[in-house]
Amino acid sequence: MTHNIALIGGDGIGPDVTAEAVKVVRAAGVDIDTTDFDLGGQRFLRDGEVLSDGTLDELRAFDCILLGAVGTPEVPPGVIERGLLLKMRFELDLYINQRPFAGTAPGGDTPHEFVVIRENTEGMYAGEGGSLRTGTPHEVATQGSVNTRMGVERCIRYAFELAADRERKHLTLVHKTNVLTFSGDLWERTFNEVAAEYPQVDTAYNHVDAACIYFVQDPHRYDVIVTDNLFGDILTDLGGAVSGGIGLASSANLNPARTGPSMFEPVHGSAPDITGQNKANPTAAILSAALMLDFLDEGAAADRIRAACAEPVTGSTTDVGDTIATRVRN
Template identity: 40%
Template sequence: MKVYKIAVLPGDGIGPEVMNEALKVLKTLSDMDSTFDYEITEFNWNTDYYMEHGLMMPENGLKQLKSFDSILFGAAGDSRVSEHIPIWELIMPIRKNFQQYINFRPIKLLRGLETPLQQKEDIDFVIIRENAEGEYSTSGGKMYQGESRELAVQNTIMTREGISKVATYAFQYARDHKLRKVTNATKSNAIIHTMTLWDSVVEEVANDFKEISYEKYYVDAIAALFVERPKDLQLVLASNLFGDILSDLGSAIAGGLGVAPSANINPNGEYPSMFEPVHGSAPDIAGKGIANPVAQIWSLALMLQNFGRSDLHDKVLFSIEDVLEEKRTLTPDIGGKATTEQVGDAIVRKLQKRM
């Protein structure tokens, strides 16, 4: 039986708090399912580490992580360092060097949660976001700092190969999951170089999947569609920046960032994939014991799915929904008074009943 090697990076702020609850769930699965086993190695690469070493991770950090089957990430960043430092010295090096070019975000209104939208309809679609190039680039620079003529240039990097890989993954996912439609989020009417390349390559890939309907929306129009007719969406394909913004909007209509998971996937398995909640380190509530652990636990479930254990993914997700639907043990962000630990324990109890 395979023993999965998991690198755990709890990080900053509420990261360690929600990670503790996810690890309880992981232990419950292993204790109650003889076909699943794992070992974890924890890496305390966070702002404390940066303050001591001047780096967010050791110089050989990527080499250390490469040998693992997966990375479970909490959150990074606090007020002692500039906001870009944990992003560009920890998260981005992992995503880019490990070729995690797929960012996967399920937008699903779980049982027991309410949407702020007026219409009470099912919300259940996925966003597949290009995760390794696009608008999130260090290419560019500044000149004449502090002068009236100060200027900044930020380059967007899009390649035929990069677009083709994320589009192919999206259409193949749609085929494998029997989805009928892929919706492309673009702005090629105004961004005439990169986004026209994006559209043309996406459309080339779409031609190889004739059984799947393809449609294109400008990103501002699709943002309105998220609010007005989310039931019409099945899979949204987007560039790095557009996917980032749209996925947070998607989370807002499906319960909030406290329950939103994500996966950074290296599809061919050459490098480990990384699974993390969307909410960040939330320094305003760190240490209060009230952070919602659902996003971290759901991210753990996505990791299990990536391992090929959809059965365990489903049991974890159903257990989360059992707690949400019961409404006895909820954190303040979704209308309750429970602590992080109490919610984690409640999910474990529901999971034990489902195992």
């Protein structure tokens, strides 16, 4: 079966690491047909386009989207993030952000493995808010967190389904219910109500500040974590730091209902300081492609790719890709 994949190489090191991910997927024997889309900061600088509705409609026709990295220092903050990444998440209903972590925390000697499920289309990133009297001594800025029962429940239910399929069968809700009493109450009540349908899954709750400490001091306590958009954004970067570095962190932006394509991306950014130098580690992009294969029901190939990435590889971007591709073939 041929899978139709939209490739958004993007900016900086994005095109280079995405090319290596495609190389490894093909080495794993998966038949993919790829189409390149010129999107990102450089495209915006050339012609002012971030993501048109027409291009978005083109993307809807694909099975999945594989993204490298977007962003360049010449573009003001928020233009690409909101106009491209968040637009795809919202318009394609990519309401689950799933990030797996495996590694050894700094100073530790016992490997850990856990998954963070982040609600991906609501919360602080929904764009509710505004400003008044900008640039004056009386300036006011508000940024609201939008949480719906539908959005919270479908995220929590996905996390319970995932936890129920794992060996430890444990799920932790992370929030800040002692201060965020409205959104926190909605999350906690929904979590407890859905938990009643999954008696085989053990549950726990952590405030987000405590979870930050546990990520560093005791990551083994976690199996699956579910949390809101902002807390998930922060926690998953910390998760990368305690699991070998952000350069190894993979990510899936999922539409579990499959009403549109899901998107897969490394989270290390575009690294403009090493653009074009063949220095970037493509492992995170390759592992993101493995998550894509899981979603495409190519689990055996995905497992071979993860096994090939288990031992560190050094060298240039292309050297690392070649080595992992060879391991996969063998």
